[in-house]
């Protein structure tokens with residue numbers, strides 16, 4: 001996947017959804033760059049990852065490509081509470097599958113969002129993992145997990161084929 005694929009996967013979930021976002025498990029920023037592209041100048045992204053090295057790489061890439069988007073890197077574990085402003089949206093791309101017990105994390109995510117705020121999830125379309133993707137969840141599973149976590153109006157946005165675990169989907173849910 002390239003930048004255009006990343007943008008295409010999350011575009012509908014991000015566009016028109018406000019300017020203050022967080023990217024939980026942002027890594028080296030592949031999807032943060034897509035988010036920054038869609039938010040444009042005036043956008044603000046709190047990027048959270050427990051890997052400080054990845055955050056540094058990501059910050060350099062974002063400063064070069066999208067200098068008018070404000071980036072606030074936060075080195076933290078997103079399974080614990082993080083100090084964040086009330087958010088218009090949260091992106092979790094290929095990061096929720098690292099969490100076995102998803103309900104407590106989703107409760108935190110819901111709490112960070114303003115009423116009507118958006119959660120954009122990018123995940124593999126599979127319910128059985130491997131050592132690299134330990135706890136994936138297909139869109140069908142995510143639909144019921146999201147309801148149980150208090151999200152509403154969950155819908156799939158886009159999918160791309162993946163040699164690894166078959167496919168990758170994006171989904172939008174609202175607080």
Ligand SMILES: C[S@@+](CC[C@H](N)C(=O)[O-])C[C@H]1O[C@@H](n2cnc3c(N)ncnc32)[C@H](O)[C@@H]1O
Nearest residue numbers: 025026027030049050051077078093094095098
């Ligand atoms: C597969 S990478 C995905 C990075 C990026 N979102 C993307 O799609 O290109 C997963 C990232 O989530 C981070 N991560 C996993 N569990 C985490 C946790 N509990 N707290 C913070 N970061 C976490 C890892 O450090 C890694 O950078």
